[in-house]
Amino acid sequence: xxxxxxxxxxxxxxxxxxxxxxxxxxxxxxxxxxxxxxxxxxxxxxxxxxxxxxxxxxxxxxxxxxxxxxxxxxxxxxxxxxxxxxxxxxxxxxxxxxxxxx
Numbered sequence: 001x002x003x004x005x006x007x008x009x010x011x012x013x014x015x016x017x018x019x020x021x022x023x024x025x026x027x028x029x030x031x032x033x034x035x036x037x038x039x040x041x042x043x044x045x046x047x048x049x050x051x052x053x054x055x056x057x058x059x060x061x062x063x064x065x066x067x068x069x070x071x072x073x074x075x076x077x078x079x080x081x082x083x084x085x086x087x088x089x090x091x092x093x094x095x096x097x098x099x100x101x102x
Contacts, residue, residue: 020047020052
């Protein structure tokens with residue numbers, strides 16, 4: 001299915017990476033992705049060369065994704081600790097008020 005468009009179409013880097021993932025991770029053939037996106041197989045092979053799993057760009061993205069997962073995990077832990085401390089502060093403030101009234 002050809003989607004039509006200008007001869008010199010410009011695609012975002014994210015679009016190119018997603019197209020490469022369709023072939024490298026999801027197992028679609030270059031011809032099938034080419035037909036579906038309405039572009040030449042030559043462009044797709046160039047994108048695979050640039051963004052494929054054996055490239056330094058792919059490794060950088062993988063490293064960044066791992067770092068983001070690590071930071072999200074740490075943020076969740078720190079948020080839980082903060083919430084526990086808030087509850088403890090409220091509890092001890094209430095206890096302190098009870099003890100000063102007695």
